[in-house]
Amino acid sequence: MKVAELARAGGVTAETVRHYTRQGLITAQRDPGNNYQRFDQQALTRIKFISQARLLGFSLADIRQILEQADHQDSPCPLVRDLLQQHLPKVRERIRELEALAGRMESALDSWQEMPNGVPDGNSVCCLIEGLPREAITKTSPTEHLHGRTS
Structure with a gap:
């Protein structure tokens, strides 16, 4: 072929x-x-x-x-089992991180519902993002918003 x-x-x-x-x-x-x-x-x-x-x-x-x-x-079967046992906790942690991210996104959308659109003025890029309290973005880690995950 x-x-x-x-x-x-x-x-x-x-x-x-x-x-x-x-x-x-x-x-x-x-x-x-x-x-x-x-x-x-x-x-x-x-x-x-x-x-x-x-x-x-x-x-x-x-x-x-x-x-x-x-x-x-x-037989690769023992290796396959071991690898999945190693990967599964990491996947579960990533799911928790994504659920937390989804929650932050939903919260942001809710708080932005009634906010007007802003125009960049040299001091601001997007008032929606900049107007969110930092705690709303960084509930679990100060670097989470930078990396999309917890450290």
Whole structure:
């Protein structure tokens, strides 16, 4: 299969196929007649596996580890369990951070409901944002509004 054919069969973009190839997650052979990359069924199997693993939140680095174990005929299942156990608390924390952000956004929208639009005057950019009490933005951390998350 050529890049576009593999992409179509795997439900990804051609650029994704090229990226996974550069990352060493899938391999191709060169067609001696035209020097095009040719992918086999194993590449398609891996593309589908990578897509499924990405849906579970695995990073490409995680996936590389999993594939390396499988390539050495070692069961990657214990590694997969360990990685998910490590990632799950981080995901739950990120959900809490996003819920807090959503709450701040809703609160801001509520407080802006009756406020008039302002025009920048050299001392102000947007009166809506600048008019919010700092405590309303930084409920959990003074740097949260800068990074979109708590430290």
